[in-house]
Amino acid sequence: MAAAGGGRPAGDLPGGGAPAKRLQEGPPPAGPARNRAPRPSFRAKHGSGPLSPPWRVPEVELKGRWRPHWQACGFAMHRGRAGFTSGADSVKPLDGVRILDLTRVLAGPFATMNLGDLGAEVIKVEKPGAGDDTRSWGPPFLGMESVYFLSVNRNKKSIAVNMKNPKGAKIIKEEGEPVRPGVAMTDLATGLYAYGAIMAGLLQRYKTGKGMHIDCNLLSSQVACLTYVASTYLNCKTESKRWGTAHASIVPYQAFKTKDGYIVVGAGNDQQFATVCKILNLPEISQDSRYKNNQQRVLNRKELTEILTARFLEKETTKWLELFEGSGVPYGPINSMQQVFSDPQVLHNGLVMEMDHPTVGKIAVPGPAVRYSQFEVSQPKPPPLVGQHTLDVLKDTLGYKDDALEELLSSGAIVQHERI
Numbered sequence: 001m002a003a004a005g006g007g008r009p010a011g012d013l014p015g016g017g018a019p020a021k022r023l024q025e026g027p028p029p030a031g032p033a034r035n036r037a038p039r040p041s042f043r044a045k046h047g048s049g050p051l052s053p054p055w056r057v058p059e060v061e062l063k064g065r066w067r068p069h070w071q072a073c074g075f076a077m078h079r080g081r082a083g084f085t086s087g088a089d090s091v092k093p094l095d096g097v098r099i100l101d102l103t104r105v106l107a108g109p110f111a112t113m114n115l116g117d118l119g120a121e122v123i124k125v126e127k128p129g130a131g132d133d134t135r136s137w138g139p140p141f142l143g144m145e146s147v148y149f150l151s152v153n154r155n156k157k158s159i160a161v162n163m164k165n166p167k168g169a170k171i172i173k174e175e176g177e178p179v180r181p182g183v184a185m186t187d188l189a190t191g192l193y194a195y196g197a198i199m200a201g202l203l204q205r206y207k208t209g210k211g212m213h214i215d216c217n218l219l220s221s222q223v224a225c226l227t228y229v230a231s232t233y234l235n236c237k238t239e240s241k242r243w244g245t246a247h248a249s250i251v252p253y254q255a256f257k258t259k260d261g262y263i264v265v266g267a268g269n270d271q272q273f274a275t276v277c278k279i280l281n282l283p284e285i286s287q288d289s290r291y292k293n294n295q296q297r298v299l300n301r302k303e304l305t306e307i308l309t310a311r312f313l314e315k316e317t318t319k320w321l322e323l324f325e326g327s328g329v330p331y332g333p334i335n336s337m338q339q340v341f342s343d344p345q346v347l348h349n350g351l352v353m354e355m356d357h358p359t360v361g362k363i364a365v366p367g368p369a370v371r372y373s374q375f376e377v378s379q380p381k382p383p384p385l386v387g388q389h390t391l392d393v394l395k396d397t398l399g400y401k402d403d404a405l406e407e408l409l410s411s412g413a414i415v416q417h418e419r420i
Contacts, residue, residue, distance in 0.1 A: 092119025092375050097202075098397075100175040101125065101156065104132045107218075109152045110191035115198065116155030117368050117377045123393055124153065124384065125172060128160040128415035131386035143360035145383075151365050153383035154355060159394070160387025160415035167413035174398050190221040251297040251304060252276065255334060256312035262334040263312065263320050270294065272329045279323050280311045355382040387415045 094115060099122045101112045109124075109132070116122040126132055134149040141147065162168040194216045201214050223230065229240045232248075240248065245264070247253035252273075253266040267273040270293055277286035285291055285307060290300045297304055312320065317333050324331040335343070341352060353367035368377050394400040394414065408414045 094120035107191035111194040157389035158384035261317040
């Protein structure tokens with residue numbers, strides 16, 4: 001991923017950057033396009049003054065294709081007056097930033113969805129007709145919509161552009177020239193790395209006035225996430241092996257079967273282990289020389305695990321949860337999805353996000369993991385239909401006139417969804 005930009009003249013936005021394409025201004029279009037009502041011009045909607053001289057703004061673009069190494073590049077961003085509102089509680093950090101999203105499948109869309117939650121205008125570019133690959137991934141479906149697609153594409157606009165058509169490719173370039181690839185599409189960790197990297201790039205550009213290339217790929221993300229497993233090999237030349245739910249270096253630290261389910265318990269130090277033994281009414285185990293410290297417990301893993309497993313089988317999960325409550329020992333049940341989304345803390349944290357979809361009605365997806373004190377990630381826009389916003393973006397953002405739009409539609413370079 002990359003952000004392109006350079007220095008800035010005095011009086012421009014903080015951070016500088018490459019000049020953005022000036023939004024065309026003037027009277028409303030002479031006639032509607034495809035039976036759509038004419039829209040007011042940018043100046044009519046947002047006023048004049050601050051638009052002159054043209055603002056220099058960050059330009060970024062994000063794209064990717066399914067490959068062993070995902071590569072993605074850039075996202076085109078523009079900052080405009082319409083993105084800012086009065087009152088600290090209503091301003092989001094990425095208000096006024098526009099993302100040109102050429103990614104598909106999972107990691108890239110996951111990254112741009114998170115950017116959209118923070119106020120960015122995300123324009124998702126899709127192949128006419130089929131759209132994002134995940135639109136066909138199912139079952140399950142809600143109506144004709146893939147639940148997989150709905151889960152990572154809220155707060156976005158969709159334009160359907162045939163980039164193999166020279167006229168279609170020209171449209172995409174008007175949002176900013178493509179930049180060096182970098183984002184993977186097959187792993188949520190890569191999406192989160194990309195999300196953080198984009199934010200860091202914006203801060204760096206604000207401080208220095210210079211853009212940068214950001215390289216974020218599946219291989220690097222996977223290797224970085226190996227953490228202690230990789231460190232064990234690099235420093236001790238010890239290959240990892242499969243431990244199920246257990247931990248290679250800490251005992252006990254795993255799921256135990258109960259009378260009616262499972263509970264996960266982790267004793268990260270000797271004091272916590274003693275507490276576990278007390279709760280299980282096994283005080284003699286904590287005094288046994290074979291289990292006196294974690295090193296000994298790892299060496300005698302099999303014997304200790306057998307003792308603990310037998311004891312956990314004696315009570316129901318809820319009873320064990322009551323006994324561990326307030327103990328200071330990490331613990332928790334293994335929940336079904338029904339249990340997850342009826343959990344009071346999950347509901348309190350706003351982790352169920354509902355939206356009204358234009359074709360299937362009300363949908364629900366997991367909400368963002370982070371909450372902020374100065375604004376709420378609320379009232380999300382539903383995942384778009386393929387090409388739902390093609391004419392909106394080309395007319396309002398790029399300044400295309402009705403006759404040019406008709407030519408692009410008739411040539412197959414773009415598609416507008418018929419339902420909208």
